[in-house]
Amino acid sequence: MFQALVNPERFMAFSRWAAPLLGAIALVLAAAGLFLDFQAPPDYQQGYTVHIMFIHVPAAFMSEFVYACLGVASFLSLVFRHALATAAARAAAPLGAGFTLLALITGSLWGRPTWGTWWVWDPRLTSVLVLFLFYVGYMALESAIEDEAKAARAAAILALVGLINLPIVHYSVVWWNSLHQRSSLLRTDGPDMPAVYLAPLLLMLLAYMAGFGALWLVRVRGEVWRRRAAVLAMRAAG
Amino acid sequence: MITAISIESLAVARGDRALISGFNLTLDAGEAVALAGRNGAGKTSLLRAVAGLIRPSAGRVVFHGEDGEIAAEDAVARDAHLIGHQDGLKLSRTAWDEALFQAEWTGGTTASARAACARLGLGKLLGLQVRKLSAGQRRRLALARLAASPRSLWLLDEPMAPLDRDQRGVFGQLMAEHLAGGGLILAAAHDPLPIAARPIEVGGGENAG
Amino acid sequence: MITAISIESLAVARGDRALISGFNLTLDAGEAVALAGRNGAGKTSLLRAVAGLIRPSAGRVVFHGEDGEIAAEDAVARDAHLIGHQDGLKLSRTAWDEALFQAEWTGGTTASARAACARLGLGKLLGLQVRKLSAGQRRRLALARLAASPRSLWLLDEPMAPLDRDQRGVFGQLMAEHLAGGGLILAAAHDPLPIAARPIEVGGGENAG
Amino acid sequence: MRGFSLVLRRELALSWAGGGGPVLALGFYLAMASLLPLALGADPARMVAVAPGFAWLVLALASLLSLERMFERDFEDGALDLIALGPAPLEMTALAKGLAQWAAITGPLAVLAPIVVVALGAPLSLAPIVVTCGLIGGLSFCFLGGVGASLSLGSRRGGVLIALIVLPLFTPPVIFGAGAIEAFGAALDWRAPLLLLCAYSLAATALCPFAMAAAARNALS
Amino acid sequence: MRGFSLVLRRELALSWAGGGGPVLALGFYLAMASLLPLALGADPARMVAVAPGFAWLVLALASLLSLERMFERDFEDGALDLIALGPAPLEMTALAKGLAQWAAITGPLAVLAPIVVVALGAPLSLAPIVVTCGLIGGLSFCFLGGVGASLSLGSRRGGVLIALIVLPLFTPPVIFGAGAIEAFGAALDWRAPLLLLCAYSLAATALCPFAMAAAARNALS
């Protein structure tokens, strides 16, 4: 699989049909998930706001998942200097930032009715915020360096530093809050879930995954095209 | 101790542009090569590639010592001087502080640093802040490490531009002695060097490429 | 429009050192003067004093226009170019941004800037970040404003050092045309200029004084 | 006047280019804000207490962080020579530089301040006053910082060291600003302190350029 | 090893004589600390609660101030070429730079911190822990900051970009330090957090130089 993909030609061929396919799968799964979701009775304590969960939880999960992908891609592009890996890293960052932002927004939208506040400095929330900042820093750095190759390598180094650091950040944050008095009403383990909620949640999660896969492939294709165009332009300019 | 270097079908690219390709050159002890070429031909890039600062897109640079090949990193780190377009001096420090650091950094001693400065006519200026030195004086300060710490391979990028006539003479002598002592010089210059040097034309400049 | 400048018994001191003293020079329309002198003689200081960046310790610089003397500030601000040792370019901006700013700043237009760049052979490089340009390309970028915005008095400090042969030719033409158009050139240089210029020796260098 | 707009455009381009201004500002602000509870503890009461002061700290820090780029770069790479010989007097240029810094750095930060202050638990109703104070006070930060930056040009001790001279001058705007915010929050009369803040910032904007220009000339000579 | 000490000496000389880093940072530290009571409307009760945490936070922020000088100068003026070709590998140099930064800037800040804490009304008994945390945590601030500084080489934005890259990395040390100080104040067990802080700082000191060197090489190439 990977072997097949590292060859740009093969990748382009593969992604040409893989991307739309994944996109379709994502839509179907999402539709199914939402359908089941609205079949489900409103939560006895959270009322209709519980619907937010099906957008929020997968988003939150993806925010971490995508960073892992970013880290792997960065590692490959650093060590093997492989153009596709570089393109993949470039392409993943904005998506991850998007998911993280979605988690933050839906989360605080959900927090308003359930906790009566947009934001609490709870470990989980804080670590997501920090994750979001990692993404922002990554993109800022990459766009601040003109020379593409150098920008990519610098960003990759940052991504790796972040990859090592994120777990530490996560646990330090948990530890931090457990030292101070618990401040929020959030049940970190999440409400234990009846199947009526769990099924659609899992469907949505898969839908998010597929959707991410599709978008990622599309963006990587875009990168590849851009690179080729740039090279051609250079040749033309002589 | 580098006795010869051979550049084998070297290719250097900047951005998406192939600057140099299939460049071959061997340089033996006591030999000097003058790299000519239009602006943007790739002289600086070539020198930096030889110094290992730029990774070539193809080909390699081999450093030969008395007993066979030397690993590029060691060769450069121990036995090569690179003088670039910039002097690399800290404006806020005194001339002597900088001269001393550069000399010691490249393996010289306080004594050799002082001698080198004297030789390049910096004696009276060593107490001044680099910011106050004139262009030529700064360049001489940067050149001082060539004399202060003996290294075999000199990579010089237009070393003489801001020097006045006398100083060019002095520097010419310096290079001549270096060659006589079995040193190697690879210099980029738009004006003829004051020593006998094998001319080599680099690349095509920005309009080729 | 400066038609002539006369430097009257000018004295320039750096720190506690008198660099230049009793320096006299008159420069008329269409005339070029080449300042020679050892490193540290005071060529740069002299040029900066004429430009009004350094206050002379004695004497004055008088700028003459068609109708009598012009106040030094206006003369310099409106009608003089100073090209120093440094290019004064921002590495992080594109060549074109810098060329355009320098041209407009000195009174040129977008069109004239583009023409000047083309003339100095920068056409294809304008999209690149200045950091990526070679030494000679940067210098040409800095010189472009001479062609982009017409000003009578050119104060040039070793303008040609990093230029390749062809470009020196181009720049020589530029200077020749400027003189033919009634311009004035005061240039410091260690190598002969490519135009007919009256040589003037400056100061004694660091070993005098 | 033309010279003025030229420098202004250049400075803005320099400080907005790449890594876009607002994104950077927001990230910077959020990053600082997320450290606050980590250092003080999540107890909302505490954070509400420091929130306004913290907003000021962010502004000051941001303007100090970009001091170096204000004059030093132009001085070291020779661009200042060109600028000094241009059509606009150095005072104009200094004014433009100060304003550019404000528009590119402290301005966006001030506009973003409410988000953070609210996230730190202050009532949303404070937003307008916070923004106003930030914008106005930020102006004085930029120009006072500029004086420090130009004073330290090429000084023997070098560096932004001399910027110290101006740090104490950062306090009045903070006092006035905090006063205004507090008064506003307590529904007292907030106009008086705000007026004082305006007066101070305007004075800084009007006078500092002269100091900057003088310092720059001195460094060049 | 010789190379190491050479760079160390040079860096120290630069930041003490030329860089102006420490003094500016100190000034900023004092100024900001003195801002807090002003901004808080000086309610002592409130302040005592936040003082230690705030002092700690400002210490972290002040260490951002001189980061831009850490690599950028050497990069722009060509000195980094020389350093890259010297006897010591770039990793060594990076280590030396980080340590110099620490010795010249965060170290003095840490030693000064107690004054601030006390000035803010916290008990003097906190002094030892604040200094310890400052010294140890400062190490990680310097090296994490160094990573940011080297990564942003050749970028269009300096200070603020570095801050944005670096601040998220500051999270753990800030938490550990604050935890230790708070626990110490509350006579709880402060050793655990302090140990964590040490561990983190040591890890940063050991690993960051590699990232710095890689980033610097990348910028030079």
Ligand code: HEM
């Ligand atoms: C800005 C605010 C919020 C953020 C940043 C946030 C973040 C997160 C994160 C990171 C996860 C873990 C996802 C995973 O790894 O699978 C999560 C899960 C979850 N969150 Fe939120 N959350 C926020 C607000 C809320 C609110 C207000 C609620 C509702 C009371 C909520 C309910 C849940 C639930 C039920 C889960 C799934 C259970 C679990 O995975 O443990 N979240 N959230």
Ligand SMILES: Nc1ncnc2c1ncn2[C@@H]1O[C@H](COP(=O)(O)OP(=O)(O)OP(=O)(O)O)[C@@H](O)[C@H]1O
């Ligand atoms: N990212 C890039 N994209 C395209 N071209 C680039 C890039 N970076 C550098 N260049 C080009 O590579 C060349 C670098 O040339 P180099 O500095 O080696 O020239 P040089 O021979 O030293 O010239 P000079 O005689 O002026 O010193 C320049 O023509 C420059 O325009």
Ligand SMILES: Nc1ncnc2c1ncn2[C@@H]1O[C@H](COP(=O)(O)OP(=O)(O)OP(=O)(O)O)[C@@H](O)[C@H]1O
């Ligand atoms: N504060 C000072 N104290 C003593 N000497 C100083 C001071 N500042 C500058 N100088 C000297 O003044 C001279 C400045 O010379 P200037 O730069 O004008 O020389 P130049 O003719 O341009 O030399 P070059 O040919 O190298 O460009 C130098 O010799 C320098 O050492």
Ligand SMILES: [Mg+2]
């Ligand atoms: Mg070159």
Ligand SMILES: [Mg+2]
């Ligand atoms: Mg000169």
